[in-house]
Amino acid sequence: MSLTRREALQLGIGATAxxxxxxxxxxxRYVVGDGLPESFAAPKTPxxxxxxxxxxxxxxxxxGDLDAVEQLxxxxxxxxxxxxxxxxxxxxxxAMSQLDVYRIDSKELExxxxxxxxxxxxRAQLLQAVYSRNQLRERMVDFxxxxxxxxxxxxxxAFRLGRDEWNVVRVNALxxxxxxxxxxxxxxxxxxxxxxxxxxxxxxxxxxxxxxxxLHALGVEGGYSQKDVQEVARCFSxxxxxxxxxxxxxxxxxxxxxxxxxxxxxxxxxxxAGGGEKDVAAVLEILVEHPSTARFLAKKLTMYFLGxxxxxxxxxxSETYMESKGSIPAMLRPILxxxxxxxxxxxxxxxxxxxxxALRATDADVTGKYNLNDSLRKMGxxxxxxxxPDGYPIDTDAWTGSLLARWNYAIAxxxxxxxxxxxxxxxxxxxxxxxxxxxxxxxxxxxxxxxxALAEVTPLIEEALKAKGENRLAEAASLCLSAPQFQWx
Amino acid sequence: MSxxxxxxxxxxxxxxxxxxxxxxxxxxxxxxxxxxxxxxKTALAQMALRPEGERDSDALVVIFLRGxxxxxxxxxxxxEEEYYRLRPTxxxxxxxxxxxxxxxxxxxxxxFFGLHSALQPLAPLFEKGELAxxxxxxxxxxxxxxxxxxxxxxxxxxxxxxxxxxxxxxxYLQATAREGDTPMRAVSLTSxxxxxxxxxxxxxxxxxVSEYRLEGEQRFRMQLAEMYGSGEDAISIAGRDxxxxxxxxxxxxxxxxxxxxxxxxxxxELGQGLKQTAxxxxxxxxxxxxxxxxxxxxxxxxxxxxxxxxxxxxxxVGRSMAAFAMDMGAGMKRVTVxxxxxxxxxxxxxxxxxxDHGRGSCLFAMGGGVVGGxxxxxxxxxxxxxxxxxxxxxxxxxxxxxxxxALLKRCRIREIGNVFNGYAPSSHGVFRA
Numbered sequence: 001m002s003l004t005r006r007e008a009l010q011l012g013i014g015a016t017a018x019x020x021x022x023x024x025x026x027x028x029r030y031v032v033g034d035g036l037p038e039s040f041a042a043p044k045t046p047x048x049x050x051x052x053x054x055x056x057x058x059x060x061x062x063x064g065d066l067d068a069v070e071q072l073x074x075x076x077x078x079x080x081x082x083x084x085x086x087x088x089x090x091x092x093x094x095a096m097s098q099l100d101v102y103r104i105d106s107k108e109l110e111x112x113x114x115x116x117x118x119x120x121x122x123r124a125q126l127l128q129a130v131y132s133r134n135q136l137r138e139r140m141v142d143f144x145x146x147x148x149x150x151x152x153x154x155x156x157x158a159f160r161l162g163r164d165e166w167n168v169v170r171v172n173a174l175x176x177x178x179x180x181x182x183x184x185x186x187x188x189x190x191x192x193x194x195x196x197x198x199x200x201x202x203x204x205x206x207x208x209x210x211x212x213x214x215l216h217a218l219g220v221e222g223g224y225s226q227k228d229v230q231e232v233a234r235c236f237s238x239x240x241x242x243x244x245x246x247x248x249x250x251x252x253x254x255x256x257x258x259x260x261x262x263x264x265x266x267x268x269x270x271x272x273a274g275g276g277e278k279d280v281a282a283v284l285e286i287l288v289e290h291p292s293t294a295r296f297l298a299k300k301l302t303m304y305f306l307g308x309x310x311x312x313x314x315x316x317x318s319e320t321y322m323e324s325k326g327s328i329p330a331m332l333r334p335i336l337x338x339x340x341x342x343x344x345x346x347x348x349x350x351x352x353x354x355x356x357x358a359l360r361a362t363d364a365d366v367t368g369k370y371n372l373n374d375s376l377r378k379m380g381x382x383x384x385x386x387x388x389p390d391g392y393p394i395d396t397d398a399w400t401g402s403l404l405a406r407w408n409y410a411i412a413x414x415x416x417x418x419x420x421x422x423x424x425x426x427x428x429x430x431x432x433x434x435x436x437x438x439x440x441x442x443x444x445x446x447x448x449x450x451x452x453a454l455a456e457v458t459p460l461i462e463e464a465l466k467a468k469g470e471n472r473l474a475e476a477a478s479l480c481l482s483a484p485q486f487q488w489x
Numbered sequence: 490m491s492x493x494x495x496x497x498x499x500x501x502x503x504x505x506x507x508x509x510x511x512x513x514x515x516x517x518x519x520x521x522x523x524x525x526x527x528x529x530k531t532a533l534a535q536m537a538l539r540p541e542g543e544r545d546s547d548a549l550v551v552i553f554l555r556g557x558x559x560x561x562x563x564x565x566x567x568x569e570e571e572y573y574r575l576r577p578t579x580x581x582x583x584x585x586x587x588x589x590x591x592x593x594x595x596x597x598x599x600x601f602f603g604l605h606s607a608l609q610p611l612a613p614l615f616e617k618g619e620l621a622x623x624x625x626x627x628x629x630x631x632x633x634x635x636x637x638x639x640x641x642x643x644x645x646x647x648x649x650x651x652x653x654x655x656x657x658x659x660x661y662l663q664a665t666a667r668e669g670d671t672p673m674r675a676v677s678l679t680s681x682x683x684x685x686x687x688x689x690x691x692x693x694x695x696x697x698v699s700e701y702r703l704e705g706e707q708r709f710r711m712q713l714a715e716m717y718g719s720g721e722d723a724i725s726i727a728g729r730d731x732x733x734x735x736x737x738x739x740x741x742x743x744x745x746x747x748x749x750x751x752x753x754x755x756x757x758e759l760g761q762g763l764k765q766t767a768x769x770x771x772x773x774x775x776x777x778x779x780x781x782x783x784x785x786x787x788x789x790x791x792x793x794x795x796x797x798x799x800x801x802x803x804x805x806v807g808r809s810m811a812a813f814a815m816d817m818g819a820g821m822k823r824v825t826v827x828x829x830x831x832x833x834x835x836x837x838x839x840x841x842x843x844x845d846h847g848r849g850s851c852l853f854a855m856g857g858g859v860v861g862g863x864x865x866x867x868x869x870x871x872x873x874x875x876x877x878x879x880x881x882x883x884x885x886x887x888x889x890x891x892x893x894x895a896l897l898k899r900c901r902i903r904e905i906g907n908v909f910n911g912y913a914p915s916s917h918g919v920f921r922a
Contacts, residue, residue, distance in 0.1 A: 401694020
C-alpha cells in the first residue's frame with residue numbers, strides 16, 4: 001500500500017481521511033524516492049559548517065542533507081527553515097493523524113489510560129523531530145515546550161497537553177512571542193498545572209502569576225517584586241477550568257464573582273478597577289512590551305543555541321524583539337547568522353537530541369511502540385516528564401550521567417534490539433560513493449574518516465569493519481553512536 | 490587472562506596503529522566536530538583503587554526536599570499561640586490534645602517543638618541523640634522562586650546565582666581531592682545530576698545501581714575505553730568515570746542486597762535510593778558524597794494536617810531515613826545525613842487550605858556525629874512583627890552554617906576556603922568534632 005504525497009494531494013484526500021489506510025503501514029518513513037538521495041559522498045572540506053548548522057538548528061542530518069545545505073547555501077537553508085512551509089513526508093502526516101491527543105478534547109481523552117495519552121504525546125514529539133522537513137521549527141518546539149513546560153503526570157495535565165502543544169507551542173513556534181504568551185495564558189493545561197483554578201478573589205493563589213513573571217516573560221532578574229506577583233495573581237483571579245454538569249468540561253471559564261475587580265498596580269502601571277476578564281490582556285500587554293522580557297528571551301535563546309552568553313548577540317536579539325514586537329524568526333536571525341553559531345564551542349546533545357539524531361543519521365523506520373521513550377527515560381529526558389515549570393536543564397554537567405544509557409541505546413538500536421526502530425544502514429550504504437569507513441563517518445559525524453577530530457575513532461571503526469559477518473556495519477555504527485564526538489552538536 | 494590484562498593488551502594492540510596526528514586534531518578543535526582538546530594522559534591510571542579501611546571522615550548523604558517543605562508543620566512550634574491563629578485548619582494539635590486523633594497531634598520534642606506524627610519513625614533516633622533538627626534555617630534568597638532558591642543553595646550562595654559558579658559539593662570534592670581518588674567519590678541517585686555537583690568531575694549519576702550495566706560484548710567496553718581515553722572535555726571525562734564505575738559495580742550484586750538490622754525501606758524513590766547508598770557505603774567503593782532528591786513539597790492546596798499530602802511526603806522521608814540508619818547500624822558512626830529544602834512556606838494557611846512560598850524552614854541532620862535530641866533554633870517567633878515579608882518565618886540560621894559545620898567537623902576538609910564562595914560559616918553546635 002503505497003501512495004506518494006503527490007498522488008494523495010491530487011486525489012484531494014486530507015490526512016484524516018487517509019488515516020484509515022495507515023493500519024497497513026508498520027512504520028513511519030520517507031516515501032521511496034523522496035527520502036534518500038540518488039547518491040552522496042563524504043564532505044570534501046573538514047569541519048563542515050553544514051554539519052554544525054544541521055546539528056544546531058535541527059536535529060542532525062539525514063543521509064544527503066549535508067549536500068542539500070551545500071546547494072542552498074547556509075543563508076538559503078536558514079531562510080527556508082524560518083518560513084517553515086516545507087511539505088511534510090506523508091507517512092509522518094498519516095502517523096500524526098492517527099494520534100488522539102491532537103484531535104480529541106481533553107474530556108473525551110480521559111477515557112484513555114493516562115500512560116497511553118502520555119505515550120502518544122511523546123511519540124508525536126519524537127516522530128516530528130525525526131521526520132519533519134521543518135527542522136528548525138521542531139528545534140523551536142523543543143525550546144518552547146521546555147520554556148512553557150507542563151508536567152504531564154500532574155492530575156489532568158496529560159489530557160490537556162496535546163491541545164496546549166498544538167495551540168500554544170506548535171502554531172507559534174516560529175511566529176510571534178506575544179501571541180504564544182497570550183495563548184499560554186489561556187491554556188487550560190498551563191493554568192491547571194499552575195493551580196490557577198484555585199486563584200479566587202480574596203483567596204489568591206500565586207503559583208501561575210509567579211511563573212508567568214519568572215519563567216515565561218520577565219525572567220527572575222526582570223525587576224518585579226513579591227507585590228507584583230500578588231497583583232498579577234489578582235488579575236488572573238476567577239479564571240477557572242470548567243467542571244460543571246453538561247458544560248464543556250476542561251475549557252477555560254471566567255467567573256466574574258470570583259474575580260478581584262479592584263484596581264491593580266503591576267510593574268508600576270495601574271490597571272483600573274472594573275476590568276473584569278480584560279485584566280489578563282492588560283497584564284500581558286505590560287509583559288510583552290517590557291524590555292526585561294526581551295532581555296530574558298535573548299539570554300535564553302543565546303544559551304540554548306550557543307551554550308554560552310554573548311552580550312553582543314543578546315543585545316541584538318533584544319533590540320530585534322522590541323522593534324519587531326516579538327517576532328521569533330527575527331530574533332533567531334542574529335544567532336543563526338552569527339560566526340559564534342557556526343564556530344563557537346560545541347554544546348552537548350541532550351538525550352532527546354541524541355536519540356533523534358541517531359534515528360535521522362541511520363534513516364531509521366520507527367513504528368508505534370513506546371520503547372524509544374523508555375530509552376529516553378533511562379537517559380533522564382522523557383518528553384513532558386520534567387516535573388518543574390522551568391523545563392529540562394541545558395548545561396552539559398546535567399547530562400554527563402547519561403552516557404551509559406546512551407551506549408546501551410547505541411548497541412540496542414544497531415543490533416535490532418529496539419523492536420520499534422530499525423536503522424536502514426544497508427539501504428543507505430548503497431547510495432554512498434566511497435569506503436565503508438567514510439560512509440559511517442559521513443552519516444554520523446559529517447566528515448571523512450581521515451578528519452583529524454576522528455583520529456581516535458576511525459581506527460576502531462576500521463577494526464570493526466574488518467570483522468566477518470553481516471553485522472560488521474552495525475557494530476561499527478554502534479561505535480560511532482557511542483563515541484564522544486557524537487555526543488556534541 | 491583477567492579483564493585487566495585483556496584491557497591492557499587491547500590497549501597495546503591499539504597503540505601500534507598509525508600514530509595520531511595530534512596537530513591536525515588540535516587544529517580541528519576550534520570548529521564543528523571537536524571542541525575538546527586532547528592532552529596525552531592515561532585516564533585508566535585514575536582507576537587505581539584506594540584500599541578501603543576504616544573511614545577517616547564521614548560520608549555525606551544530602552537529601553534535597555524539592556518544592557519547599559513546610560517546616561512549620563514538619564516540626565511544629567506547638568507552644569506558640571500564634572501558630573494556631575495563623576493556621577486554623579492546618580495546625581497540628583498539641584501533644585496532649587485529647588480532642589484530636591493521634592495522627593493530628595505532634596510528638597513532643599522539647600516542650601516547644603513537636604514532630605509531625607508522620608515522622609514518628611525518626612522519634613527514636615531523636616531520643617537516642619542521633620538526629621538533630623535545625624529550625625528557622627534557610628538562605629538569603631528573597632525571590633521565593635523554587636529555582637532561584639534551589640540554585641542558590643546548591644551553589645552555596647546566599648541568594649541569586651551571580652557568576653556562573655559550580656556546586657558546593659563539587660568544590661568540597663575538589664578541595665579534598667587526593668591522589669588515587671576513585672571516580673565514585675560522589676554519586677547522585679537522581680534522574681539528572683543535581684546543581685550541587687555541578688563542575689564535579691568525579692561524580693556519577695546512577696539513578697538505579699542494578700540497572701547500571703553495559704550491554705554488548707566485553708570488547709565494547711574496551712573500545713569505549715579507547716574512544717574516551719584521552720579527551721579533556723566534560724563528556725570524555727564522564728565517559729572514563731562511567732567505565733571505571735562499571736568495573737567497580739561488576740563485583741557488587743545490587744539485586745541480591747539484603748539490608749541488615751531489620752531495615753525495611755519504603756518502595757519509594759528516596760527509600761530505594763537510600764538503600765542503594767547503604768549498599769555502596771558498605772561495599773567500600775570509596776563513596777564520600779551521595780545526593781538524593783525527594784520532590785513534591787509544593788503544597789499550595791489542600792496539604793492536609795495530620796494526614797494527607799504533606800503527611801504522606803513526611804511519612805516517606807521518616808521511614809526512608811529510619812531504615813537507612815537501621816541498615817547502616819554501627820556504620821552510622823561515620824555517616825552524616827542532611828535533609829534540606831530550598832525554603833519553607835508562608836506562616837498562615839491560604840484559602841485553598843495550602844501554604845504559599847515562604848522563607849525559613851527546618852533541616853534534619855542524622856548520624857553518629859550530630860548533637861542530636863535537640864532542636865537547634867534561634868526562634869524568631871510567629872507574631873506579625875516577627876514574620877518576614879508577606880508573612881513568612883524569618884531565617885535566623887544561614888543554611889551554610891550547618892553545611893559548613895558538617896564539612897569542617899565531620900568530613901575531609903580542614904578549611905572551608907571557597908566552598909561557599911568566600912562565606913565563612915559559624916558553628917552552632919549541631920555537630921561534634
